[in-house]
Amino acid sequence: MRIIGVDPGLAATGYGIIDYDRGRYVLVEGGIIETKAADELPQRLAVIYRGIETVLRQTRPDVAVVERLYSQYRHPQPCLLYTSP
Numbered sequence: 706m707r708i709i710g711v712d713p714g715l716a717a718t719g720y721g722i723i724d725y726d727r728g729r730y731v732l733v734e735g736g737i738i739e740t741k742a743a744d745e746l747p748q749r750l751a752v753i754y755r756g757i758e759t760v761l762r763q764t765r766p767d768v769a770v771v772e773r774l775y776s777q778y779r780h781p782q783p784c785l786l787y788t789s790p
Contacts, residue, residue: 707733709766711757716740718753722764734764 706726712719717740722733738756740749 706768707764707766708768708770709761709764711769711771713753713771715746715749715753716742718756720757720760722760722766734760736760 706724708723708725710721710723718738719736720738721735724731724733738753740752744752
């Protein structure tokens with residue numbers, strides 16, 4: 706089974722891909738998707754979306770786990786949405 710874990714963030718969204726087989730976990734890949742603070746929110750969310758979409762297409766995980774978002778009133782929680790092709 707292949708698993709993707711996502712640590713969402715507006716400045717940097719981290720991800721890790723692991724394979725699980727017969728009680729063993731093996732790291733496949735890990736990385737971050739960075740956005741520019743000077744860009745508008747829609748542009749930054751588009752960068753994150755495209756980055757996660759690319760990782761999903763390349764690695765084809767069976768399961769996804771997303772860390773719960775913490776936000777303040779001034780910074781509402783963003784939403785990540787993926788629809789399979």
